[in-house]
Amino acid sequence: MLTRPxxxxxxxxxxPVQHRDARGVFLEWYRADRLSSAIDDTFVLAQANISVSAAGVVRGIHYTDVPPGQAKYVTCVQGRVLDVxxxxRVGSPTFGRCEVVPLDDVERRAVYISEGLGHGFCALTENATITYLCSSAYDPAHEREVHPLDPRLEIPWPLASPQLSARDARAISLTDALSAxxxxxxxxxxxxxxxxxxxxRRTDDA
Structure with missing residues (x-):
């Protein structure tokens, strides 16, 4: 398993390292010890989700209030997505920056996202299936979103008019979220x- 910041x-x-033979393939898609070593922290697994999307769907940009915060470990188990x-995080030297990582069922890469970061993806194939490991349970009172098509984010979505949920379509801009x-x-x-x-260390850490 190779981990790259x-x-x-x-x-x-x-x-992950994939082991292939005539029977198929085996890989370790998540290793708590190796992830903890890379991030210098412990990822506590509280919830696991699966998301299945049609081609052309964009989900995000979603984040959770801090506290409580929610870190995510994301991979694509079927199809192909552009993960964002x-x-x-206000005060971060890379505030407002985006980075994209292609995830698919060939390379089987994953992305770890610390709390405070926003996350989204575009489904590039039908029935693109994403799994999320989350460090805290879903709480709608703390879930928020920024509009995925906000020009300030400069996200290089591969589609001019992606399909959005009602929640994401009415999300506010980064500027408005910052002002509020x-x-x-x-x-x-x-x-x-x-x-x-x-x-x-977070200010509320012991």
Whole structure:
């Protein structure tokens, strides 16, 4: 398993080693010990989700209030998607930056997304199936979104007019979310700011 930090601090790309023979393929798509070593933190698994999307669907950009915060470990088990990470953490040196990672059922890469980061994806094939491991359980009171087509985010979506949910279509812009005080603060997020030791401790850590 190869772990590579992305340009947004607190996000990593994970490429598993695949073992193939005449029977098929075997791989370790998640290893808690190796992920913890890479991120210098512990990912606590609280919930696992599956999302199936038609080609041309865009989901996101979603994030969770901090606290409580929610980190995610995302991979594509069927089809192909363009996965997107957006830094929504106020005070982060990469605030507003996005990075895209192709995920598919061939390379079987995964993306780890620290709390405070926004996440979304575009389904490039029919029945594109994503699995999410989440560090906290879903709580609608703390779930928020930024409009995926906001020009300020400069996300290179491969479609001019993607299919959005009603929730995502009515989402506000990054500028409006910032003005309303709805975005996470980097200093309150795990892996929110780069330091000599790799991460900053959240202000409510013991």
């Amino acid at each position: 992305l340009s947004i601090f607190g996000a990593w790309e994970i490429t 990470v957006v830094d929504l 005080g709805l975005l996470p603060v980097a200093a309150k997020c795990r892996n929110g700011l780069p330091t000599e030791t790799g991460r900053i």
